Amino acid sequence: MTDAASSAPARAAGFLRRYPVVTLLILLAVLTAGLQVTSLIMYGKPIVNQLWFGNRLNYAIALAMLAACQTITMFTGGIDLSAAVVATIVAFVTATLTPSLGAGPAILVAMLPALAVGLLNGFGIGVCRVHPLIMTLGSGLIATGFLLVYQRTVIATGTEVPAALVWLGTGRTLGLPNVLVVFLPFAAFLIWAQGRWGFGRLLYAVGANENAARLSGVRIWQVHMALYLVAALIAGLTGLVYVGQIRQASLSLALPLLLPAVAATVIGGTSIFGGRGSYAGTIVGAMILAVLVSLLTLLQIPEGARRILFGAVILAVTAVYVRLSDQG
Amino acid sequence: MAETDSASPVLDATGVSKRFGPVVALHDAALRVGRGEIVALMGANGAGKSTLVKILTGALRHDGGTIRIRGREGHFASPAAARAAGLVPVYQEPSLIPHLDVADNLRLTRTPREAFLRWASELGAPDVPLDEMTGRLPLATLRILDLARALASEPEVLMLDEMTAALPTDLVERVLKVVRAQADAGRSIIYISHRFAEIAAICDRATVLRDGATVADLPVEPGVEEKIVEQMLGAALTPVVPAAHAAAAVAAAGPPRLRVRGLSVGPRLSDVSFDLRAGEVLGVVALEGQGQDQLFDALAGFRRPDRGTIEVDGTARSFRHPADAIAAGHTLVPGNRADALLMVRPVRENIALPLIARPAKWGPINMREEAAIVAEAIARLQIDTRAQGEARRLSGGNQQKVTIARWIATGVRTLLLFDPTRGIDVRTKRQIYGLVRDLAAQGAAILFYTSELKEIQAACDRSIVIFNGRVVDEIAAGEATEANLMRAAYGLTGRDHAAGVPA
Numbered sequence: 010m011t012d013a014a015s016s017a018p019a020r021a022a023g024f025l026r027r028y029p030v031v032t033l034l035i036l037l038a039v040l041t042a043g044l045q046v047t048s049l050i051m052y053g054k055p056i057v058n059q060l061w062f063g064n065r066l067n068y069a070i071a072l073a074m075l076a077a078c079q080t081i082t083m084f085t086g087g088i089d090l091s092a093a094v095v096a097t098i099v100a101f102v103t104a105t106l107t108p109s110l111g112a113g114p115a116i117l118v119a120m121l122p123a124l125a126v127g128l129l130n131g132f133g134i135g136v137c138r139v140h141p142l143i144m145t146l147g148s149g150l151i152a153t154g155f156l157l158v159y160q161r162t163v164i165a166t167g168t169e170v171p172a173a174l175v176w177l178g179t180g181r182t183l184g185l186p187n188v189l190v191v192f193l194p195f196a197a198f199l200i201w202a203q204g205r206w207g208f209g210r211l212l213y214a215v216g217a218n219e220n221a222a223r224l225s226g227v228r229i230w231q232v233h234m235a236l237y238l239v240a241a242l243i244a245g246l247t248g249l250v251y252v253g254q255i256r257q258a259s260l261s262l263a264l265p266l267l268l269p270a271v272a273a274t275v276i277g278g279t280s281i282f283g284g285r286g287s288y289a290g291t292i293v294g295a296m297i298l299a300v301l302v303s304l305l306t307l308l309q310i311p312e313g314a315r316r317i318l319f320g321a322v323i324l325a326v327t328a329v330y331v332r333l334s335d336q337g
Numbered sequence: 338m339a340e341t342d343s344a345s346p347v348l349d350a351t352g353v354s355k356r357f358g359p360v361v362a363l364h365d366a367a368l369r370v371g372r373g374e375i376v377a378l379m380g381a382n383g384a385g386k387s388t389l390v391k392i393l394t395g396a397l398r399h400d401g402g403t404i405r406i407r408g409r410e411g412h413f414a415s416p417a418a419a420r421a422a423g424l425v426p427v428y429q430e431p432s433l434i435p436h437l438d439v440a441d442n443l444r445l446t447r448t449p450r451e452a453f454l455r456w457a458s459e460l461g462a463p464d465v466p467l468d469e470m471t472g473r474l475p476l477a478t479l480r481i482l483d484l485a486r487a488l489a490s491e492p493e494v495l496m497l498d499e500m501t502a503a504l505p506t507d508l509v510e511r512v513l514k515v516v517r518a519q520a521d522a523g524r525s526i527i528y529i530s531h532r533f534a535e536i537a538a539i540c541d542r543a544t545v546l547r548d549g550a551t552v553a554d555l556p557v558e559p560g561v562e563e564k565i566v567e568q569m570l571g572a573a574l575t576p577v578v579p580a581a582h583a584a585a586a587v588a589a590a591g592p593p594r595l596r597v598r599g600l601s602v603g604p605r606l607s608d609v610s611f612d613l614r615a616g617e618v619l620g621v622v623a624l625e626g627q628g629q630d631q632l633f634d635a636l637a638g639f640r641r642p643d644r645g646t647i648e649v650d651g652t653a654r655s656f657r658h659p660a661d662a663i664a665a666g667h668t669l670v671p672g673n674r675a676d677a678l679l680m681v682r683p684v685r686e687n688i689a690l691p692l693i694a695r696p697a698k699w700g701p702i703n704m705r706e707e708a709a710i711v712a713e714a715i716a717r718l719q720i721d722t723r724a725q726g727e728a729r730r731l732s733g734g735n736q737q738k739v740t741i742a743r744w745i746a747t748g749v750r751t752l753l754l755f756d757p758t759r760g761i762d763v764r765t766k767r768q769i770y771g772l773v774r775d776l777a778a779q780g781a782a783i784l785f786y787t788s789e790l791k792e793i794q795a796a797c798d799r800s801i802v803i804f805n806g807r808v809v810d811e812i813a814a815g816e817a818t819e820a821n822l823m824r825a826a827y828g829l830t831g832r833d834h835a836a837g838v839p840a
């Protein structure tokens with residue numbers, strides 16, 4: 010462990026370590042200001058207004074919800090690559106069953122595949138000790154296969170996104186997106202539970218030192234089982250929120266959100282090695298990405314270059330963050 | 338001053354200071370060592386010994402003060418630079434990389450293999466498994482290999498940070514002999530240990546650190562121990578009366594808390610039998626690798642025994658998981674704290690971990706209650722919590738205290754202590770003996786393995802001696818002198834009997 014003397018970087022590192030989320034919020038503010046300035050220079054008019062804000066917030070919330078699956082699994086040193094597939098399936102099944110069953114029962118039935126994938130992941134990772142990366146990649150592929158089979162059987166029926174979900178996804182009240190009704194309690198609960206529920210603490214413990222957790226009487230498989238089940242249910246919930254925003258179910262609905270969700274988690278300061286992190290950081294990470302997407306679109310960079318820039322920014326932010334916050 | 342004459346010190350540090358954020362680890366540390374000299378660096382847990390060694394060997398940068406090496410002022414940018422200049426440390430925690438085998442570890446630091454193997458066998462590890470993953474080797478072996486690696490690079494100044502803390506007596510003797518021979522050959526040694534017998538045996542001088550400042554520099558002579566302790570703690574320590582604890586077991590009637598019969602685990606432990614009663618502290622004495630690790634692993638549910646029975650309160654139990662052992666009241670404090678700690682989590686979460694292990698406890702935590710439990714455990718073990726945000730930032734001794742505090746917080750029925758005072762300073766050691774006695778008086782049954790034979794008399798009612806995988810002797814506290822224990826530990830008492838087994 011090397012340590013710079015109490016120089017400026019060391020002090021910055023100390024600050025970062027103590028207030029990681031504050032640091033991210035500063036970055037978010039800087040990015041937003043940059044976006045505004047760019048818009049004023051390029052088009053002579055501001056981009057950041059209420060409409061823009063609601064729109065970005067919607068995107069950030071969907072991202073942050075999918076990133077919740079990544080965050081809680083990453084606390085243990087895991088990951089959930091099946092989350093986007095699960096979200097897509099739940100959304101698709103809901104939309105195809107709503108015309109015949111009605112919204113409520115359709116949603117209930119649609120959550121069953123999420124349950125199944127969660128149990129499969131938990132079993133594979135907790136009991137068979139398959140690495141989470143491999144296990145969730147595999148279960149995601151299997152689930153995709155089932156989705157294709159299912160799609161062929163319902164080819165004739167129409168689809169309908171339940172009105173309640175559309176209200177949630179696109180409606181506004183007092184200028185704020187309605188989805189906050191779901192997201193605020195969701196986020197508050199996760200942030201509370203991560204530090205003050207026995208289960209939340211165990212996630213960190215398993216990620217920090219599995220052996221120590223076992224020594225203290227924790228049966229690790231139980232933790233994994235419950236964790237991946239919860240992650241899959243959150244992914245399902247994300248699917249419902251997201252299909253309300255897009256207003257149309259498709260076979261690839263939430264798939265583009267997967268890697269940004271992982272990125273939001275890592276930018277938010279959660280360690281991929283487990284044991285450290287916070288959902289609060291992930292939320293800010295998702296907002297940073299939402300602003301970044303806006304900025305890159307505004308610059309009218311061609312798609313290829315946009316993706317390159319997007320990736321480079323993620324790498325840079327993460328590298329700086331990890332370097333600074335791990336030091337000392 | 339370009340060249341050194343023989344009188345000037347090889348290494349001379351004065352006024353060294355170091356802060357970690359708000360924590361002042363050192364503020365006025367001084368240390369001087371001459372050619373052929375062994376200097377003991379003494380101090381309570383958290384005094385700053387390890388920090389000073391890390392600064393001198395380039396692993397940390399100091400904030401202030403001067404360091405002169407052979408008269409030249411400067412400091413090293415990295416441990417590699419220090420090593421190139423002849424300053425070689427053995428740090429407090431094992432430093433071989435666990436995911437590499439021994440040979441790769443040697444290659445990584447460009448250590449000559451022949452010299453390494455020669456030193457390893459000189460130090461009592463004759464057949465080093467070069468292709469074994471180092472993470473799988475027992476702690477004592479890791480320490481020996483660390484030292485062999487340091488010696489192989491022919492250091493001019495050797496710094497040993499609690500090198501002997503995990504070692505049983507037989508290996509300690511070898512280490513001391515080798516270190517003394519190094520000094521006699523003109524090398525300089527800085528020696529950190531909490532064991533006074535070692536200081537008296539080999540050191541020439543003792544430098545004492547207290548709260549980050551050097552407060553004394555004393556020649557080692559008979560009777561210096563009290564002076565050192567007084568300087569270390571800033572107050573004299575009242576002498577303990579080695580109370581020969583009346584083996585008045587609280588629940589002498591009825592079946593014993595723990596009855597072990599014919600236990601065999603792997604190739605090392607064969608046919609061990611003993612009884613442990615409620616209210617009793619039973620010492621376990623063994624040289625390195627006599628099967629004591631396997632015994633504790635089996636009792637804690639980490640390994641299934643091949644043969645034999647474990648009875649708790651008269652009922653036979655088999656443990657498939659540590660959780661089963663915990664359910665039967667067994668709690669283990671393992672020898673290697675790296676196995677027990679959540680290094681990147683706060684001290685509080687480390688201590689409270691067992692409270693949330695069962696699914697029934699996965700819900701909301703009563704934060705106020707938890708804070709009270711944790712605060713009591715911290716106070717009881719006097720844990721220095723200045724750096725409590727992450728366990729890895731605590732000093733070695735304070736980390737060790739956290740591993741014990743965890744079980745004080747939860748309450749124990751049968752406590753399995755495997756070398757629990759490793760790296761803990763004199764004052765806290767006494768506190769731990771007291772704590773062990775208190776727990777026993779409250780009805781706990783305690784199995785206490787220690788690599789420091791003195792502790793048997795300080796804490797135990799009686800002890801069993803394991804040699805070659807068997808119990809070869811049983812010694813009451815009154816007769817548990819170091820000489821007696823040593824003789825038995827080497828298997829020289831000749832009696833091969835199962836201790837405490839009434840017919």
Ligand SMILES: Nc1ncnc2c1ncn2[C@@H]1O[C@H](COP(=O)(O)OP(=O)(O)OP(=O)(O)O)[C@@H](O)[C@H]1O
Nearest residue numbers: 357362382383384385386387388724730732733734
């Ligand atoms: N990386 C760090 N961050 C914050 N505090 C630290 C760090 N490393 C050490 N400290 C603090 O510096 C102080 C001195 O620690 P050090 O490890 O030098 O003690 P020590 O004398 O070696 O004790 P021990 O006998 O327990 O090994 C302790 O209070 C410790 O918590």
Ligand SMILES: [Mg+2]
Nearest residue numbers: 387429732733
């Ligand atoms: Mg130390």
